[in-house]
Amino acid sequence: MTGYILKRLLSAVPVLIGITVIVFLIMALIPGDPATAILGSYATPENVAKLNRDLGLDKPLVQQYFIWLGNMLQGDFGTSFALNRPVLDEVLERFGATLVLAGTAFVLCAVLGVAAGVVSAANQYGLADKAITFAVLLGISIPSFFLGMMMILLFAVNLRWFPVSGMWPIYGARSLSVLLTHLAMPAFALAVVATGVVARLSRSAMLEVLRQDFIRTARAKGVSERGVIWRHALKAAMVAIIPVLGIQAGFVLSGAVYIEMVFQWPGVGRMLVDAILKRDILLVQGGVVLVAACYVLFNIAVDVAQSLLDPRIKT
Amino acid sequence: MTAFVALLARNRLALAGGVVLVCVVLLALAVPVLPLADPDVTNTAQRFQPPLSPGALLGTDHLGRDLLSRLLWGTRLSLAVGFAAAIAAATIGAAIGIVAGFYGGRTDNIIMRGVDMLMAFPYILLALAIVAALGPGLFNALIAVAAVNVPFFARNIRGITVGIAHKEFVDAARLAGLSNRRIILSEILPNVIPVIVIAMSTTIGWMILETAGLSFLGLGSQPPQADLGSMLGEARSALITNPHTSIVPGVMILIIVMSINLLGDGVRDALDPRLKSGALSRPMAATRVDRAQTPPPPSGAGLLEVAALETQFHVRNRVYRAVGGVDLHVRKGECLGIIGESGSGKSVTALSIMGLVASPPGVITGGAAYYDGHDLIGAPYGRLRDIRGRSVSYIFQDPLSTLHPLYRVGDQLIEAIRAHRPIGRAAGRAKAVELLRAVRIPNPEKRITDFPHEMSGGMRQRVGIAMALANDPDVIIADEPTTALDVTVQAQVLTILDDLRRSRGLAIIFITHDFGVVAQLCDRVGVMYAGRIVEEGLTSDILRAPRHPYTARLMACVPELGAGKRRLEAIPGLPPVVDNLPQGCAFADRCQQVQAACRRAGIPLERHGTHAVRCLYPVPQSQEATP
Numbered sequence: 001m002t003g004y005i006l007k008r009l010l011s012a013v014p015v016l017i018g019i020t021v022i023v024f025l026i027m028a029l030i031p032g033d034p035a036t037a038i039l040g041s042y043a044t045p046e047n048v049a050k051l052n053r054d055l056g057l058d059k060p061l062v063q064q065y066f067i068w069l070g071n072m073l074q075g076d077f078g079t080s081f082a083l084n085r086p087v088l089d090e091v092l093e094r095f096g097a098t099l100v101l102a103g104t105a106f107v108l109c110a111v112l113g114v115a116a117g118v119v120s121a122a123n124q125y126g127l128a129d130k131a132i133t134f135a136v137l138l139g140i141s142i143p144s145f146f147l148g149m150m151m152i153l154l155f156a157v158n159l160r161w162f163p164v165s166g167m168w169p170i171y172g173a174r175s176l177s178v179l180l181t182h183l184a185m186p187a188f189a190l191a192v193v194a195t196g197v198v199a200r201l202s203r204s205a206m207l208e209v210l211r212q213d214f215i216r217t218a219r220a221k222g223v224s225e226r227g228v229i230w231r232h233a234l235k236a237a238m239v240a241i242i243p244v245l246g247i248q249a250g251f252v253l254s255g256a257v258y259i260e261m262v263f264q265w266p267g268v269g270r271m272l273v274d275a276i277l278k279r280d281i282l283l284v285q286g287g288v289v290l291v292a293a294c295y296v297l298f299n300i301a302v303d304v305a306q307s308l309l310d311p312r313i314k315t
Numbered sequence: 316m317t318a319f320v321a322l323l324a325r326n327r328l329a330l331a332g333g334v335v336l337v338c339v340v341l342l343a344l345a346v347p348v349l350p351l352a353d354p355d356v357t358n359t360a361q362r363f364q365p366p367l368s369p370g371a372l373l374g375t376d377h378l379g380r381d382l383l384s385r386l387l388w389g390t391r392l393s394l395a396v397g398f399a400a401a402i403a404a405a406t407i408g409a410a411i412g413i414v415a416g417f418y419g420g421r422t423d424n425i426i427m428r429g430v431d432m433l434m435a436f437p438y439i440l441l442a443l444a445i446v447a448a449l450g451p452g453l454f455n456a457l458i459a460v461a462a463v464n465v466p467f468f469a470r471n472i473r474g475i476t477v478g479i480a481h482k483e484f485v486d487a488a489r490l491a492g493l494s495n496r497r498i499i500l501s502e503i504l505p506n507v508i509p510v511i512v513i514a515m516s517t518t519i520g521w522m523i524l525e526t527a528g529l530s531f532l533g534l535g536s537q538p539p540q541a542d543l544g545s546m547l548g549e550a551r552s553a554l555i556t557n558p559h560t561s562i563v564p565g566v567m568i569l570i571i572v573m574s575i576n577l578l579g580d581g582v583r584d585a586l587d588p589r590l591k592s593g594a595l596s597r598p599m600a601a602t603r604v605d606r607a608q609t610p611p612p613p614s615g616a617g618l619l620e621v622a623a624l625e626t627q628f629h630v631r632n633r634v635y636r637a638v639g640g641v642d643l644h645v646r647k648g649e650c651l652g653i654i655g656e657s658g659s660g661k662s663v664t665a666l667s668i669m670g671l672v673a674s675p676p677g678v679i680t681g682g683a684a685y686y687d688g689h690d691l692i693g694a695p696y697g698r699l700r701d702i703r704g705r706s707v708s709y710i711f712q713d714p715l716s717t718l719h720p721l722y723r724v725g726d727q728l729i730e731a732i733r734a735h736r737p738i739g740r741a742a743g744r745a746k747a748v749e750l751l752r753a754v755r756i757p758n759p760e761k762r763i764t765d766f767p768h769e770m771s772g773g774m775r776q777r778v779g780i781a782m783a784l785a786n787d788p789d790v791i792i793a794d795e796p797t798t799a800l801d802v803t804v805q806a807q808v809l810t811i812l813d814d815l816r817r818s819r820g821l822a823i824i825f826i827t828h829d830f831g832v833v834a835q836l837c838d839r840v841g842v843m844y845a846g847r848i849v850e851e852g853l854t855s856d857i858l859r860a861p862r863h864p865y866t867a868r869l870m871a872c873v874p875e876l877g878a879g880k881r882r883l884e885a886i887p888g889l890p891p892v893v894d895n896l897p898q899g900c901a902f903a904d905r906c907q908q909v910q911a912a913c914r915r916a917g918i919p920l921e922r923h924g925t926h927a928v929r930c931l932y933p934v935p936q937s938q939e940a941t942p
Contacts, residue, residue: 018432022441029448124597137580141573143524145531146547146565149554157555164555210597213716216671220711221782222704222734225600225696235721254439258528262551269439273532276447284447288440295437310721311766 004307008300019292020072023285024065030281047081051282077286082278087286091268095291097167098267100179102249102256104187109194109252110245114234116195117202117241122229124207132199139196144255148189148262155185165264186263190255194248201244205237212236239310246302250295329581335574343391352381354388355539363557376546376560377553385541386563392542394571396457396535397523403461404522405515408468413503415469416476417495427473433466442525446534453526453542456535460525468514475510479503516582520575527568543568600700601670602626603678604693610683613690617644618822619668619707619790624682624692626660626667629675635894637663639846640682642920643824645790650816650823652837652854654830654869658890660846661826665792667692669703686790705735708783712795714775718767724751724778725763731785750781754811773804780811790822797832809836830870834858839925842866845891845901852926862926862933865902900930908932 035051059067071078077087120132156164162185168174169182209215210233218232257269264270268287275283307313352371358379366374366382373382415426433441445459479485480503488498529535530544541549543564550560611622626638638660645651653661666672668684668691683690686707691699711717719727728750729743738746744763751759754777767775776796783791793812797805813836816823825837833840833854841851842863850863861867868886888905891897899914900906906913912931920929 015432015435018428019435022432022436023444026441026444026448029445121597137573137576141520141569141576143527143531143547143565143568143572145528146561146568149547149551149561149565153554153558153561207597211673213711213713214719215598216666216673217709217711217717217779217782218719218730219600220669220671220703220709221731221785222700222702223730224700224734227730227734228600232719236719239721250437253437257439257443258531261532272440272443272447273534276443276534277451279447279450281447284444288436288444292436292440296435299435312720312768 001304001307005300005304008303012296012300015296016293019296020069020289021065023289023292024068027281027285028061050079072286072289077289078282080275080280080283082275082280082283087283088290090271090283091287091290094266094268094271094287095294097265098253098256098260098269098291100167101183101186101190101259101265101267102252104183105190105194105256105259106245106249106252108187108191109198109248112191113195113198113248114202114238114241116199118206118229118234118237120199120203121206121210121233129203132203136196136199139192140200142192143258144189144193145258145262147192148186148259151185151189152262165262167266186259186265189262190252190259193255194252197251198241198244198248202237202241205240206233208240209233209236235309239306242302242306242309246299249298249302253291253295326581326584328577329584332574332577332581335570336578339390339571339574340394342387343394346387346391349387351384351387354380354384354541356380363553363560366559366563373563374559376550377557382560382563385546386543386567389541389543389546389564390567390571392453392536392540393523393527393544393568396453396526396542397519400457400461400464400522400526401515401519403457404464404518405468405511407461408465409472409507409511411465411469412472412474413476413499413507416473417480417499417503419477419480423473426469430466430469433463434470438463438525439528442529443534446529451534451537453530453536453540456526456529459529460522463525464518464522467518468511471514472507472511475507476503479506513582513586516575517579520572520579523575524568524572596675598673598675601696602667602672602674604670605678606681606693608681610681610690610692613683613685613688614644615688617646617649618687619824620644620685621664621668622683622685624664624667624684625680626663626672627678627680629678633894635892636846636896637677637893638667639893639896641843641846641848643841643848643851645822645824647789647822648816648820649839650813650825650837652833652840653824653826653843654828654833654840655843656828656869656890658893659843660893661843662794663846664843665709665794665824665826668792669707669709670699671709701735704731704783704788705786706788707790707792708786708788710776710779710783710791710793710796713799714772714779715767715799717779718775720767723764723766724770728763728778728782728785731782735786746785747781750784751778753784753815754778754781755807756781773800773808776800776804776808777811780808780815784815787819788821790824792824792826794826795828796825797827798829805832806835812836830858842869845896846893847901847929848920848927849902849929850927851920856926860934862928863902863930864906864908864932864934867934868905908934 035048075088077091079085080087080090083090116132116136120129123129152164155161163169163182167179167182169178172178214236215228215232218228223232256267257273259265260267260270261273268291272284272287275287358375361375361379362377364371364375366372368374371381371383373386376382376385411426411430415423442459442463445462446455449455449458485498485502488502526535527542527544527547530542531548533545533548536542536545538545538549546564547561547568550564554561613620613622621641621643624638624641625636628635628637641660641664643651643653653664655661663672667679670692672679679692682692684692686702691702718724725744725747728747729738732738732743732746747763748759751762756762756774756777762770762774767778770778779796797808800808809832812823815821825832827833837854839852840854840857841848842857842865843849844865850857850861850866857866858870861870872886886905891901891904897903897914899916900918903909903913910932918929918931920927
């Protein structure tokens, strides 16, 4: 198993390099004089000079890339001109808040989505199936940012169950329960779309598995219907569900950008949008590379989980 | 095509989605000629008018602009951008996919590596990076959304192209000396266009949502121009005081995306042939029972007794009579063979006994299965489950697909016990080892931690037998347990079963299409054809002198050792399709002795002593079956 994990980590290296190449090439699309364009209204002659030095913008493209990559490998992602602070520090701080939000939403979508899919498949064409199918359709059709706004209106403004926005109150103690009340609405709003997708896929994966011969064997053994559904069918269906969970993690991470805007969550997504509007390109670059790298590592974890579940995968 | 449209139309939800979408699109197209207020004229004196105000049907926004007008113009813009992004992504993605799939080799490798890299990003990061480089703006947002979706199309279309690139008609075009470009344009492209269109229809809602999202973030359309996303984004600051400014554009996005999703689902369902046949239905815990008549009472002839069993498959409006009135019984310590060709209904008969026929589409429409005098068919599920695996257990044909692939064989054995009585961890393990030893698996202590795929076919089948024995059942129903095995392993498995029968007094129903196996194991044998028993009697009698022409022909199919010269005689013709059985004898069309009377009416199973046959002109008893 350790060998397999190492192998997968090693195979991630070219992907990570590819990510940096793509980000670098996109940034090379910037029209006109890059240093001035990047710095925009924050451009002072010293800043332009520093950026030119940081990026080696006077050098050939290939050389520029390697300078940039070399700096990043040493933990130097440059300095945010809008915030006047090292990019790495800012991104890491913000990424923590995003992980809390996206992580909770991911757990929600995985648990609720799989459960809804299983219940739906077990009662195919029944009342529960129809209700879930309808809820799923609504869930995957509603823009998460609109849903978030409506939830604020209903649960925060009218019912006053939850605070309107933010991660922590401006005044007062920071405790887990305070965090949870702030987290509940954004995490749910973020999870809805992914839950719908996971539920849909889980339903069809379960229906596929329930027709297999080994399910008939389980029934012939006299295993209870609950055991057949949750132990036999779900375990086999997870082989198809887990890769989709990996993909949904990417969608949850993406959706977090909108939700962070709606709920004023101090995460990396809101940071990126602010940085784009302020043309703080180095911050965008660093944020994108770091978050994408984390996502690649997460997908390796998904592969490892898959190999733990399915002994037929060669490790 | 018309069938496709008809199928789509039958799906009412998809139809509703289509109608709504068409209405929205028509409305968006008609916007320039509608008598609407100018969407960009501000009038701060009239700001935040509620809906249904005079002169502003949906009210006004924070700058006093008419919301209805802005909504319709915004819808027009959002739809246009979404469609444009979808077309751009589909065109570029398809081009990349076709090139990669058609040329293959290194070109394919390099392109697909690049595509994989792009797919390694959470999509919004890529879109944000592109917008960051190009600057905020609706057109740049469109480029970003299209670019993010290119890999999806490239990968899909490449897969299809690889399939087509090696078809005969492409080879023919190559031989005809056409250039690669001509082949792509005239042979490949027409075949992938339907796939492109379908992929577009499933992603277009998504793209509208994504562009709306970027505009919502303020990275898309810039004021005063507004699409639905930026309307929502601008309204956000007034969410609490004037929610209608947010609700209006939000609901419109919801309507558009939902109608597209409904339509897309309908298209997908209409195109997926598996859904059409209803094959994706989930089999229920027990076969559906729908008996028109009360079944005959038990005769007390055996421990397990099947009486007048009828099982059908209802697929759409067709009825397949897989089992059409089967009677059989088996006593303690006895082995009854059931033999017949594929599709003769022998497996369905066996599965019907414990309600294991997949349902839907299976329905038991008549008869009974008495175990110890109590009818199992129509018994409440709880009682059925209690008997399954405890009193009556099954051994199935292909142990690779009938064992759960993700559980260790030991755990599967223990579960078989635990389904009926609680057993501790250590005791369970000891029992599993004992069971594996009983079916002569070497090193059972080690083997219980194996997964099914780590065992050979013969070993897996022994595990299947061990599982059937787990609760010391009275009856074992073995459904072609040796068919997937080679001859030596087959002989070993048969020996194990035979020993168990003698040592434990098991009653065995053994289903096979192999007379050699019947001769080795079975006391009595029933021959099935087209869902009915056509001959039944002691194995020795039937092997010596088969009475039914079908039995005789079936036995003639078996090559005999040492009789090297005899040619293998196949039965000409095919068994009748069971949704359209003839009135008279089902074998008539393939029978050499057929007479007019055979086709007139149903033929009863005539019993003389231990031997029963369903034939008007049985083979005379003096005549040897094999000349």
